Amino acid sequence: MKIENTKAQMRKGVLEYCILLFIKDNELYPSEIISKLKESKLMVVEGTLYPLLTRLKNAGILTYRWEESTSGPPRKYYSLTPIGETFTNELSGTWKALEQAVTFAQKQSK
Amino acid sequence: MKKTLTINLGGLVFNIDDDAFVVLKNYLDTIKGYFDTSEGRDEIMTDIESRIAEMLTEKMNGGKEVINSNDISEIISVMGQPEDYIADDLDEEPKRQQSYSQQSNTNNSYSQQSSKRLFRDTEAGNIGGVCAGIGHYFGIDPIWFRMAFVLSVLFLGTGVFLYIILWIIMPEARTSAEKLSMRGEPVNFENIGKTVEEEMKNVKKKFSNYDSEGVNQTTETIKSGVHQVGNFLLSLFKFAFQAIGKILGFLFLIFGGLILFALVIGIFTPVDQIFFEAGGSEYGYSLIEISNLFFPSGLDFWLTIAGVILLIAIPLIALIFAGATMLFGVKPPKYTGIALAGVWILGIIITAIGGIRTSVEFKKDSSISEVVTLNEFPSDTIYLDIYNEKELNSGNKYRHNEREPFMIKDGILTIEDVEVNVLETNSDYPQLEIIKESNGRNYEEADERAENIDFITNIDSNTIYISPNFKVSSKDKWRNQSVQVNLYLPNGKTVFLPKSYKHIIYDIKNYHDTYDRNMVNMFWTMTDSGLISPEIMKRENSEFEVDQEFEKVEINIKADNEEHSIVIQ
Numbered sequence: 147m148k149i150e151n152t153k154a155q156m157r158k159g160v161l162e163y164c165i166l167l168f169i170k171d172n173e174l175y176p177s178e179i180i181s182k183l184k185e186s187k188l189m190v191v192e193g194t195l196y197p198l199l200t201r202l203k204n205a206g207i208l209t210y211r212w213e214e215s216t217s218g219p220p221r222k223y224y225s226l227t228p229i230g231e232t233f234t235n236e237l238s239g240t241w242k243a244l245e246q247a248v249t250f251a252q253k254q255s256k
Numbered sequence: 257m258k259k260t261l262t263i264n265l266g267g268l269v270f271n272i273d274d275d276a277f278v279v280l281k282n283y284l285d286t287i288k289g290y291f292d293t294s295e296g297r298d299e300i301m302t303d304i305e306s307r308i309a310e311m312l313t314e315k316m317n318g319g320k321e322v323i324n325s326n327d328i329s330e331i332i333s334v335m336g337q338p339e340d341y342i343a344d345d346l347d348e349e350p351k352r353q354q355s356y357s358q359q360s361n362t363n364n365s366y367s368q369q370s371s372k373r374l375f376r377d378t379e380a381g382n383i384g385g386v387c388a389g390i391g392h393y394f395g396i397d398p399i400w401f402r403m404a405f406v407l408s409v410l411f412l413g414t415g416v417f418l419y420i421i422l423w424i425i426m427p428e429a430r431t432s433a434e435k436l437s438m439r440g441e442p443v444n445f446e447n448i449g450k451t452v453e454e455e456m457k458n459v460k461k462k463f464s465n466y467d468s469e470g471v472n473q474t475t476e477t478i479k480s481g482v483h484q485v486g487n488f489l490l491s492l493f494k495f496a497f498q499a500i501g502k503i504l505g506f507l508f509l510i511f512g513g514l515i516l517f518a519l520v521i522g523i524f525t526p527v528d529q530i531f532f533e534a535g536g537s538e539y540g541y542s543l544i545e546i547s548n549l550f551f552p553s554g555l556d557f558w559l560t561i562a563g564v565i566l567l568i569a570i571p572l573i574a575l576i577f578a579g580a581t582m583l584f585g586v587k588p589p590k591y592t593g594i595a596l597a598g599v600w601i602l603g604i605i606i607t608a609i610g611g612i613r614t615s616v617e618f619k620k621d622s623s624i625s626e627v628v629t630l631n632e633f634p635s636d637t638i639y640l641d642i643y644n645e646k647e648l649n650s651g652n653k654y655r656h657n658e659r660e661p662f663m664i665k666d667g668i669l670t671i672e673d674v675e676v677n678v679l680e681t682n683s684d685y686p687q688l689e690i691i692k693e694s695n696g697r698n699y700e701e702a703d704e705r706a707e708n709i710d711f712i713t714n715i716d717s718n719t720i721y722i723s724p725n726f727k728v729s730s731k732d733k734w735r736n737q738s739v740q741v742n743l744y745l746p747n748g749k750t751v752f753l754p755k756s757y758k759h760i761i762y763d764i765k766n767y768h769d770t771y772d773r774n775m776v777n778m779f780w781t782m783t784d785s786g787l788i789s790p791e792i793m794k795r796e797n798s799e800f801e802v803d804q805e806f807e808k809v810e811i812n813i814k815a816d817n818e819e820h821s822i823v824i825q
Contacts, residue, residue, distance in 0.1 A: 176307065191336025193287065196303040200296040217317075218310035219266035222303070 161188055162198065163241060166226065166234040169208065175221040199224060207233050260322055266302070266309030270316070272323040279328045280308075282436065286338045289435045308335065374584035375429035375438035384423040392438050393584070414517050421573065425580050425588045505582025512575035519569055545664055549734040551610075552617050560610030566603025570596050618736060622702035623693040628715075631685040635718045637750040637779065638686060638743070640676070640757060643714050643721030664730065672725040673738040674711070675762035678751055680782055681744035688713065688720065689742040695735045705732050711739050724760055745782040752779050768792050 161183075168174060168182050176195055183189035202208045207230035210222040226234060259274045272280065287304065291297035311331050312323060320327075377388035380398070387405060391398030408415035429438040551557040574596050577588045630638075663670040681687055692709040696702030711726040726739050745751060753761060755777045764775060766787040780787045 176303065177310070191334065191340045192307060193304060193335035194341055196307070197291065197295070197300050197341070200300045200303065204296055215310070218313040219268060219306040221306075 173223045266306035276325040505579045508579030563607030570600040618695040625691040639719040643723040687744040691740040750781045
């Protein structure tokens with residue numbers, strides 16, 4: 147059992163949830179998502195976002211539309227599907243429960 | 257000055273210099289290796305490439321014309337090292353991570369040094385990716401190997417056999433590092449030379465590092481000079497050994513493959529089409545016919561055959577494995593050695609079972625003898641001759657040079673294993689003894705078989721006709737049956753051995769110690785000193801310049817002896 151694995155596991159679940167939260171409010175293209183993630187220090191490198199987005203898209207949670215860009219290749223703008231919205235809401239519920247559980251656990255350990 | 261390449265990335269055109277291109281390509285290939293086609297690899301790659309293209313466009317806007325390796329390193333640091341992709345990808349099995357990190361340690365991951373190895377390319381392949389893998393290895397379109405395999409299937413399925421072996425020994429390219437080294441630079445002489453050069457450089461570098469730790473400056477330089485020469489020789493030897501290993505591996509593969517090929521043909525040839533030519537015979541005998549005579553049952557035959565095939569084939573397969581390991585550096589699956597050894601031992605056991613079950617049939621031997629006293633024989637001289645059905649039936653001259661060791665016809669086995677001997681007897685009359693011998697599981701069986709031997713002799717006035725062969729029903733099988741004919745001669749009687757007895761008479765003791773094959777076409781007289789040939793006696797006597805009458809020698813043996821002693825004096 148490596149500490150990195152645990153960290154990565156923790157981060158991974160949260161990462162998906164955060165991405166969904168970002169997209170929920172407005173359409174975003176990957177670079178924008180990345181800059182938000184970087185701000186929140188959830189993601190360090192960009193490359194790993196793409197597999198994640200593709201997976202979410204394949205799962206029917208995200209959808210995208212193409213938009214021409216002046217500074218390079220056309221961009222994919224991602225948005226939530228109806229499924230994605232319910233999914234995000236469910237995750238919000240789960241997150242609350244988790245938050246409570248973790249807070250409780252932390253208090254107990256003090 | 258550097259070479260520049262033009263690439264299309266995310267639909268945009270970029271000028272990129274050679275070094276940067278290699279780094280970028282390796283980077284993309286490495287990442288590509290982490291994803292399966294099922295999880296949308298192509299889409300992910302397109303997204304990543306688009307993003308890289310976007311970043312490159314930003315850089316180009318600054319008035320740059322060519323992308324260099326610094327740009328690529330910057331982009332990689334933004335996009336993340338290949339390791340980062342793995343760290344975030346926990347769905348992947350941990351094994352992959354391990355093998356990747358191992359590879360990255362030794363191989364410096366996506367750097368330019370990628371040594372080529374033989375892998376199966378299951379993505380590009382049609383069946384097991386064997387041909388695609390070989391194609392990658394030699395840098396040739398796999399279609400040629402596919403065609404070769406399909407063609408070789410026509411040769412009794414050798415292709416299928418070979419393909420399965422290669423499928424087993426060639427590992428699948430799973431990790432990206434493996435995929436990279438699978439696709440690496442083609443193995444050709446130029447590259448081999450390059451590798452050797454690099455290796456020598458490495459050794460030199462290692463040595464200079466070692467030297468820098470040295471204490472004395474002057475000895476250091478001498479040392480390094482000597483060692484550089486030494487290192488050069490060392491790497492030369494290393495390369496020579498590697499080359500010899502490759503050549504040996506190649507030979508192993510070729511020989512193992514060829515013999516195995518022959519064996520496969522042998523296996524697939526219907527057994528009833530295997531014929532043995534009897535010397536000078538117009539008949540051929542099928543393996544089935546012969547094995548039926550030898551093995552107690554069909555089961556024993558197949559056991560023995562299967563066992564022998566395993567005994568031969570397993571070492572050949574091991575040889576092919578060894579060859580492949582030496583030539584391509586592929587390692588056979590973990591338990592191959594044990595499995596092969598196990599099957600080989602199984603082969604020994606099967607052969608032993610078949611062999612023991614068969615040899616038990618030969619355990620006991622028995623003989624029956626029958627003596628005929630020739631008391632009504634008219635003359636003192638007995639003529640021996642060949643009894644031959646053909647001759648008796650058609651009156652044709654017997655052709656004794658057409659001998660066959662055995663013959664099977666209409667369920668009757670004819671064996672030429674008749675021995676004729678001439679011995680002395682105290683009886684007044686000549687005697688003919690016929691001993692029939694056979695082996696069997698027990699004495700009763702051996703006895704019965706001996707009795708079943710159909711052997712013909714015929715006595716006609718002054719001639720004894722002896723058949724050069726005997727017949728056995730093929731139901732009795734071949735159990736080392738033989739016939740021994742002993743002619744017992746009283747003192748003073750003479751026998752004539754015809755020319756046709758050259759191969760029938762066996763080890764007849766005689767006074768002159770003449771070999772069997774020289775005894776034919778002569779009269780032999782039984783005396784107190786054994787069989788004597790008047791003809792040879794005459795020849796020997798004339799050598800001693802003693803003019804001796806023929807009859808005298810024959811009759812007065814004592815006198816003859818005295819004469820000899822005189823000569824010696």
